[in-house]
Amino acid sequence: AGYHIALIIKERTSTVKTWRAYQAETREDWARHVRSTEGWLYAIQTLRNAITAQTFLATTVLSLLTLITGRLWDILRHLDRGAERRLLTVQLISVALTMLMSAYQFLQGVRLMTHVGFMFPVSEGDTVDLIMRKSQNCQWLGLRWMYVSLAPIAWAVGGSRAFFGVSCCLLQFFRVIDRKPKGMGYEEFQGGGI
Numbered sequence: 001a002g003y004h005i006a007l008i009i010k011e012r013t014s015t016v017k018t019w020r021a022y023q024a025e026t027r028e029d030w031a032r033h034v035r036s037t038e039g040w041l042y043a044i045q046t047l048r049n050a051i052t053a054q055t056f057l058a059t060t061v062l063s064l065l066t067l068i069t070g071r072l073w074d075i076l077r078h079l080d081r082g083a084e085r086r087l088l089t090v091q092l093i094s095v096a097l098t099m100l101m102s103a104y105q106f107l108q109g110v111r112l113m114t115h116v117g118f119m120f121p122v123s124e125g126d127t128v129d130l131i132m133r134k135s136q137n138c139q140w141l142g143l144r145w146m147y148v149s150l151a152p153i154a155w156a157v158g159g160s161r162a163f164f165g166v167s168c169c170l171l172q173f174f175r176v177i178d179r180k181p182k183g184m185g186y187e188e189f190q191g192g193g194i
Helices: 002-013 019-037 040-077 082-119 127-148 150-158 160-177 186-190
Strands: none
Touching: 002 019, 002 160, 019 040, 019 127, 040 082, 040 127, 040 150, 082 127, 082 150, 127 150, 127 160, 150 160
């Protein structure tokens, strides 16, 4: 949690771009580009692909959650000892909450992009741009919760040492993927040279 709080503060107080901020701005710029060029077919194809990807991620997360919950529930039913049973219950809840939050965020992104598909040709102002930014934030949160779910899964499968090891690896992983992308033409894109 501390890492993500620091990341949000960094995004708000610094001029340094993170991957999430870069993607959100790119989606807004894309929406403006589609409107200015009236590339409706291009927009619908792109939205369809993004909706398909996020729907696939949501269903994958829910399928994995079903398998994990089934296995942990089976183990939980056969436990007699109180402390061990309570610990496994907390682990199961931790896994379920992180994975459900992931699926929820993916599906909210799908919902927003579905609305954008209908709004593109008829909306005025920057409404569509802002919705595209929100859809990016939903996708980012869906991926983030999916990655974070690895820690409670490791805790349930391998105990506290596995939880600590996976948490340290996730922290390093987040530090790498949250950097501003290099060599992707971001500055030229922002300058209008699409």
